[in-house]
Amino acid sequence: MNNGIPKISIVTAHGRRELTARPGELLVDTLRSSGVPWSATSIYGVRSEGGKTELISGLGKPIEEFSEFDELFLYFNRNVNPFLFSIDGFNETGPEKPGEHETEFFYQVMQNEEGSATTTLAKLSPDDCLDIIAKRVEDVVNEHVEPNSTIVVGVSGGGDSNAMLYGLSKAAEAGLKIRPIIVKGIPDWDAGVPRAQELCKNYGLDLTILEESDIRELMGIPSDGLSLVERFEREFVGDDFEFLGTLMIRIALSKYAEKIGTEYICTGLNLEDVVCEQMFRMSSGMKPAGMPARKIGEKTLIMPLWMCPKRIIDGCFPKFSLDNYEARYPCFSLGRNLYYSVVYNIQSTFPNYIETMAKGLSKIAAEDPVEYNYDAGLGVHVERFVPMHLRQRFIKMLGSSIQ
Amino acid sequence: MIHTKTNASQSSNFDLKAKYVDLHSHNAGKTMTVSELEGLRADATSVPASKHGLEVICGASCETGAQ
Numbered sequence: 001m002n003n004g005i006p007k008i009s010i011v012t013a014h015g016r017r018e019l020t021a022r023p024g025e026l027l028v029d030t031l032r033s034s035g036v037p038w039s040a041t042s043i044y045g046v047r048s049e050g051g052k053t054e055l056i057s058g059l060g061k062p063i064e065e066f067s068e069f070d071e072l073f074l075y076f077n078r079n080v081n082p083f084l085f086s087i088d089g090f091n092e093t094g095p096e097k098p099g100e101h102e103t104e105f106f107y108q109v110m111q112n113e114e115g116s117a118t119t120t121l122a123k124l125s126p127d128d129c130l131d132i133i134a135k136r137v138e139d140v141v142n143e144h145v146e147p148n149s150t151i152v153v154g155v156s157g158g159g160d161s162n163a164m165l166y167g168l169s170k171a172a173e174a175g176l177k178i179r180p181i182i183v184k185g186i187p188d189w190d191a192g193v194p195r196a197q198e199l200c201k202n203y204g205l206d207l208t209i210l211e212e213s214d215i216r217e218l219m220g221i222p223s224d225g226l227s228l229v230e231r232f233e234r235e236f237v238g239d240d241f242e243f244l245g246t247l248m249i250r251i252a253l254s255k256y257a258e259k260i261g262t263e264y265i266c267t268g269l270n271l272e273d274v275v276c277e278q279m280f281r282m283s284s285g286m287k288p289a290g291m292p293a294r295k296i297g298e299k300t301l302i303m304p305l306w307m308c309p310k311r312i313i314d315g316c317f318p319k320f321s322l323d324n325y326e327a328r329y330p331c332f333s334l335g336r337n338l339y340y341s342v343v344y345n346i347q348s349t350f351p352n353y354i355e356t357m358a359k360g361l362s363k364i365a366a367e368d369p370v371e372y373n374y375d376a377g378l379g380v381h382v383e384r385f386v387p388m389h390l391r392q393r394f395i396k397m398l399g400s401s402i403q
Numbered sequence: 404m405i406h407t408k409t410n411a412s413q414s415s416n417f418d419l420k421a422k423y424v425d426l427h428s429h430n431a432g433k434t435m436t437v438s439e440l441e442g443l444r445a446d447a448t449s450v451p452a453s454k455h456g457l458e459v460i461c462g463a464s465c466e467t468g469a470q
Contacts, residue, residue, distance in 0.1 A: 009423075011420055012420065012426065013416075013419065013420055014419055014420075014424070014426055015419045015420065015422050015423065015424030015426055016420065016421070016422060016423045016424065017423065017424070017425075017426050018423065081426055082426075083426035083427050084426075084427075086427055088427055089427055091434045091435075092434070093434050093435060093436060093437060093440070094436070094437040096436065096437045096438065107435075107440040107441075107443070107444055109435070109440070109443055110450050112450055112451060112454060113454075115454065120434065122437050122440055124437060128437055132437075132441050135441070135445070136445060139445065307444075307445050307447075352443075352444050352447070355444055355445070355447040356447045356448070356449050356450075358447070359447045359449075360449060
């Protein structure tokens with residue numbers, strides 16, 4: 001007992017450890033700040049030294065409410081060591097190429113023989129980040145794109161596009177031909193056009209701009225003054241435009257790829273994006289979808305950044321990143337919030353584990369690919385049955401005029 | 404199910420729960436470079452469930468050893 005706060009110990013099969021509790025905090029917060037999952041513990045209290053051990057409750061109680069106890073024992077209900085992968089006590093390394101505006105990234109290396117994990121906080125200069133992105137992009141291009149092919153690349157003008165174009169431009173030195181394209185139609189996208197033009201100019205690439213009228217034509221949307229966002233929000237209240245936006249970009253890239261006679265299209269899906277998608281799929285009883293290459297109809301969607309964490313992508317061009325964050329619009333879909341939150345929490349608690357997950361899921365997907373069939377009524381490739389009411393609402397959203 | 408451990412080493416480990424110990428995995432050896440770490444991250448090989456990969460033989464009931 002110390003100032004009315006009992007001594008708190010976590011008891012595991014590997015040994016005990018005293019936890020530090022701050023006055024006023026809840027017991028669950030003490031666990032959280034110590035890196036102990038609350039769901040794996042049972043609470044026992046001892047009122048005086050040598051006294052009886054009592055099973056008690058109180059995860060949601062302030063520490064002071066346990067003042068009648070001399071000591072609390074939080075028994076860990078599994079025989080694993082909850083601190084084995086803790087990122088406390090990390091080494092530091094880098095940067096390899098000194099530069100301003102370093103970003104940081106935790107790496108964790110497993111040593112199965114020793115039964116240990118080594119954590120390192122790497123400091124990465126923009127040049128280090130660019131080298132990493134270029135190498136990861138090169139890996140994907142070498143393995144999944146036929147030599148000397150042409151690839152249609154969706155760009156937005158933000159930091160992600162910039163990093164991806166940098167990586168692809170390195171692959172272009174080995175023969176890959178890049179056709180960047182930007183889609184207009186919503187204010188955020190339109191605002192990115194001057195930056196995308198500048199980027200492409202820097203990489204010596206010709207940017208194709210697809211106007212809103214082109215998108216409307218591709219998707220059969222009337223040109224009646226009602227914006228794409230307004231159409232979406234009117235029919236699908238409280239949902240996120242990202243879902244329709246993603247489809248619009250893929251349709252635009254596919255049509256352009258068809259026009260120039262290539263099968264490859266690509267977007268800037270990063271590590272967290274691809275794992276988030278697979279989290280949703282697994283939770284919904286669906287097999288993993290292909291990554292970093294996915295056959296959709298006649299086209300193959302390439303994901304050059306699938307092994308690139310967003311933090312390292314943002315580290316390539318730090319000045320672009322702030323603009324990107326400032327331009328963020330809130331996402332309200334519960335599911336999208338859930339799956340991204342799960343992914344970021346796993347990644348932050350177990351650095352580099354989601355990479356392993358992504359690789360494993362990619363292997364399963366390659367062995368048993370998802371088949372996407374063209375739905376003539378909707379004009380898109382789909383994997384599963386589209387319920388009639390959703391089909392009707394989607395068609396209504398695309399085709400309805402101002403009331 | 405409760406097991407009675409008879410092996411001397413297991414027996415001493417059995418008593419660990421009563422002792423205050425440092426539970427963190429300590430970082431030993433030389434610090435790796437960014438390139439080395441990045442190579443290992445991108446390689447992303449999975450860790451076997453059992454140290455010696457025994458799940459290949461014993462895994463049909465549970466690959467991660469739950470009874």
